[in-house]
Amino acid sequence: MSVFIDGETRLVVQGITGRDGSFHSRQMIAYGTKVVAGVTPGKGGQVFDGVVPVFDTVADAVRETRANTSVIYVPAAVAASAIFEAADAGLRLIVCITEGIPVLDMTRVLPYVQERGARLIGPNCPGLISPARSKVGIIPGNICQPGRTGVVSRSGTLTYEIVHQLSTHGFGQSTCIGIGGDPLIGTNFIHCLSAFQADAETDAVVMIGEIGGTDEQQAADYVRQAVTKPVVGFIAGQTAPPGRRMGHAGAIISGSSGTAAEKMAAFARAGIAVMKRPADVVPLLRERL
Amino acid sequence: MNLHEYQARDILRRQGIPVPPGDVAETPEQARAIAERLGGGVVVKAQVHAGGRGKAGGVKLARNPAEAAAHAAAILGMTIKGLTVRKVLVAPAAEIASESYVGILVDRASQRPVLMVSAAGGIDIEEVAAQAPERIHRLAVDPRYGLLRHQALGLGLKLYRDVGQARAAADIMQRLYAAVYAVGASLAEINPLATTPAGAVTALDAKVVIDDNELERHPEIAALRDSGGEAPSEVAAREAGLTFIKLEGSVGCCVNGAGLAMATMDLVKFYGGEPANFLDIGGSSNPQKVVDALKIITADPGVRAILFNIFGGITRCDDVANGIVQATRQFPLRVPLVIRLTGTNEALAVQILTQAGFSALTDMDEAVQRAVAQARTA
Numbered sequence: 068m069s070v071f072i073d074g075e076t077r078l079v080v081q082g083i084t085g086r087d088g089s090f091h092s093r094q095m096i097a098y099g100t101k102v103v104a105g106v107t108p109g110k111g112g113q114v115f116d117g118v119v120p121v122f123d124t125v126a127d128a129v130r131e132t133r134a135n136t137s138v139i140y141v142p143a144a145v146a147a148s149a150i151f152e153a154a155d156a157g158l159r160l161i162v163c164i165t166e167g168i169p170v171l172d173m174t175r176v177l178p179y180v181q182e183r184g185a186r187l188i189g190p191n192c193p194g195l196i197s198p199a200r201s202k203v204g205i206i207p208g209n210i211c212q213p214g215r216t217g218v219v220s221r222s223g224t225l226t227y228e229i230v231h232q233l234s235t236h237g238f239g240q241s242t243c244i245g246i247g248g249d250p251l252i253g254t255n256f257i258h259c260l261s262a263f264q265a266d267a268e269t270d271a272v273v274m275i276g277e278i279g280g281t282d283e284q285q286a287a288d289y290v291r292q293a294v295t296k297p298v299v300g301f302i303a304g305q306t307a308p309p310g311r312r313m314g315h316a317g318a319i320i321s322g323s324s325g326t327a328a329e330k331m332a333a334f335a336r337a338g339i340a341v342m343k344r345p346a347d348v349v350p351l352l353r354e355r356l
Numbered sequence: 357m358n359l360h361e362y363q364a365r366d367i368l369r370r371q372g373i374p375v376p377p378g379d380v381a382e383t384p385e386q387a388r389a390i391a392e393r394l395g396g397g398v399v400v401k402a403q404v405h406a407g408g409r410g411k412a413g414g415v416k417l418a419r420n421p422a423e424a425a426a427h428a429a430a431i432l433g434m435t436i437k438g439l440t441v442r443k444v445l446v447a448p449a450a451e452i453a454s455e456s457y458v459g460i461l462v463d464r465a466s467q468r469p470v471l472m473v474s475a476a477g478g479i480d481i482e483e484v485a486a487q488a489p490e491r492i493h494r495l496a497v498d499p500r501y502g503l504l505r506h507q508a509l510g511l512g513l514k515l516y517r518d519v520g521q522a523r524a525a526a527d528i529m530q531r532l533y534a535a536v537y538a539v540g541a542s543l544a545e546i547n548p549l550a551t552t553p554a555g556a557v558t559a560l561d562a563k564v565v566i567d568d569n570e571l572e573r574h575p576e577i578a579a580l581r582d583s584g585g586e587a588p589s590e591v592a593a594r595e596a597g598l599t600f601i602k603l604e605g606s607v608g609c610c611v612n613g614a615g616l617a618m619a620t621m622d623l624v625k626f627y628g629g630e631p632a633n634f635l636d637i638g639g640s641s642n643p644q645k646v647v648d649a650l651k652i653i654t655a656d657p658g659v660r661a662i663l664f665n666i667f668g669g670i671t672r673c674d675d676v677a678n679g680i681v682q683a684t685r686q687f688p689l690r691v692p693l694v695i696r697l698t699g700t701n702e703a704l705a706v707q708i709l710t711q712a713g714f715s716a717l718t719d720m721d722e723a724v725q726r727a728v729a730q731a732r733t734a
Contacts, residue, residue, distance in 0.1 A: 143569065144572065144573065168569060169540055169567050169569040169570045170462050170542060170567055170569070171462065171469075171536070171537055171570070173467075174462060174467065174468060174469060174499040175499050175500065178498075178499070178500065193669070205670055206669070207668075207669050207699060207700065210699070220615070222613065222614070222615025222616065223613045223615065223616075224611075224612055224615065224616040224671075225613060225615030225616040225618075227667045227669055227699065228616055228619070228667050228720065231698070248614060248615070250462065251462065251464065251467050275615070277614075277615055277618065278618070280464045280465075281464070281465065301619075303615045303616075303618035303619045303622065304618040305618075305622040305625070306618075306621045306624070306625045306631060307618055307621070307634070308601065308603060327622075343626065344619075344623050344626055344721070345619055345623075345720065346721050
């Protein structure tokens with residue numbers, strides 16, 4: 068078992084012929100992901116690298132290849148449209164790597180996706196990987212090892228840093244999920260914690276948060292109520308300067324709750340082992356397991 | 357991107373929201389001319405990207421055009437929270453019967469645009485929110501239908517007993533909501549939404565913040581950017597496609613990815629140092645970005661050591677190494693450089709750096725400790 072993706076994942080790549088899309092499609096294929104289709108409007112009928120059929124629309128790709136998951140590498144200006152299209156085609160899991168999508172676009176995308184029963188991961192995220200089974204996105208496969216630790220993170224390269232520490236010290240991963248750093252995202256910490264709690268092949272969870280918003284505090288409440296597996300947490304941004312606030316409304320809506328200190332305190336209150344630095348992850352996991 | 361009050365007023369006015377007349381001046385003479393045209397008393401307001409302008413002396417009442425010119429002369433060139441005032445808004449000195457607050461922003465928790473209104477508007481609205489949160493009324497809007505008429509009226513009635521005034525406020529809220537989507541704002545607020553002694557409802561002061569991700573499709577809004585109020589290093593970084601925030605410490609940081617950049621700064625502090633900046637070179641591989649980044653960091657006289665922390669994924673370590681070598685050929689580095697890189701094409705990067713006389717580390721903690729020590733002895 069793993070979370071959200073596994074050996075049954077049949078992937079369609081939106082933007083497969085683009086610069087990023089083609090590079091990462093090759094990486095995913097080399098890792099063993101079943102990349103069954105690509106989509107680039109106007110390039111339907113081509114075959115990517117001699118192996119992956121390209122279609123004009125996601126609906127065509129799903130009908131012809133039984134794809135069940137999409138990953139999106141298209142430019143920001145058309146990324147919201149790509150998510151709408153993937154949801155309309157009936158895909159259950161949509162992973163959007165693209166960064167720079169306007170937040171107002173996301174206010175319209177999220178209810179649309181939810182009403183169609185799909186799960187969106189991202190946007191502005193590195194995607195996810197279930198080591199030795201499947202990789203959807205851009206997390207480097209070579210730093211991961213199969214194992215029993217779940218990883219969920221708002222960050223990209225910081226996740227790699229911590230996963231690297233885990234792998235080199237014998238803590239393989241069941242699944243690593245990068246949920247993305249944008250204000251509005253499709254899948255949050257709680258969704259991932261709930262999936263890891265239910266996953267028989269996950270023994271412990273590493274949770275990597277950042278300053279801004281209150282997702283980490285809500286996740287901490289959830290851990291206290293519903294997670295029996297050990298959780299180790301990190302918050303990046305302890306030394307970040309107090310934010311350039313967005314007028315009065317920003318202060319009214321968030322108060323002081325977005326700071327690293329506030330989030331680390333919430334973690335500690337919920338019984339989460341709090342890392343002071345990335346290198347603490349292995350000793351804390353050993354202590355809790 | 358922050359807009360000035362006079363730019364925010366223009367956006368509201370174009371959306372049909374009642375905004376008092378007024379214009380922006382860059383010289384005392386222009387301020388005098390605007391005051392003459394308006395007639396009567398005016399208010400002269402500093403246009404600068406900082407809150408608390410009034411408390412800093414950047415807002416002054418003038419009884420006549422000569423006083424308006426004198427106040428403009430005093431305010432233009434003054435410094436508010438480190439920013440120099442280059443423009444003033446001259447507007448009629450309105451008599452105010454009441455002050456309310458109306459704001460819209462996208463709320464992370466509900467994932468919707470949220471309207472916030474309060475009858476206790478004015479400069480102390482944040483205190484009201486902290487001390488008496490029950491006096492702030494909120495409504496999450498379904499973005500597919502927008503702010504509906506009855507919803508807006510419901511909020512208007514929280515502000516005014518008079519149904520005519522409540523209707524006027526509701527109309528303003530619906531137009532403000534439309535403005536948010538029309539210009540790609542992440543925040544729009546009217547504070548105060550004022551009533552005149554005659555009972556008219558009008559937007560006396562406005563603040564609009566644009567989502568940077570919207571600028572590409574709103575070139576007319578992007579053109580409103582005023583870089584005068586920003587640190588020159590931050591302007592240079594933005595033009596080079598880098599995310600940079602200047603801090604006060606001595607360890608210059610150059611990192612790929614915002615999360616790792618913050619974690620690196622935290623680790624500098626953990627080992628007793630102070631970061632000189634936040635700098636994210638982004639995900640894409642490009643040696644020129646590294647050259648630009650080094651140029652910006654070395655321009656800061658407070659920097660005593662520079663730390664590279666690269667975890668290669670999309671970013672290729674060899675691109676970063678090439679950038680470092682190119683930069684040192686173009687300009688001298690006057691401070692020690694500590695390089696940590698690991699991940700994609702790491703071996704190639706180490707080879708490039710070694711040939712150029714640099715050494716590279718692979719462990720983040722070791723690199724940070726070394727950079728902190730070098731910043732201290734330099």
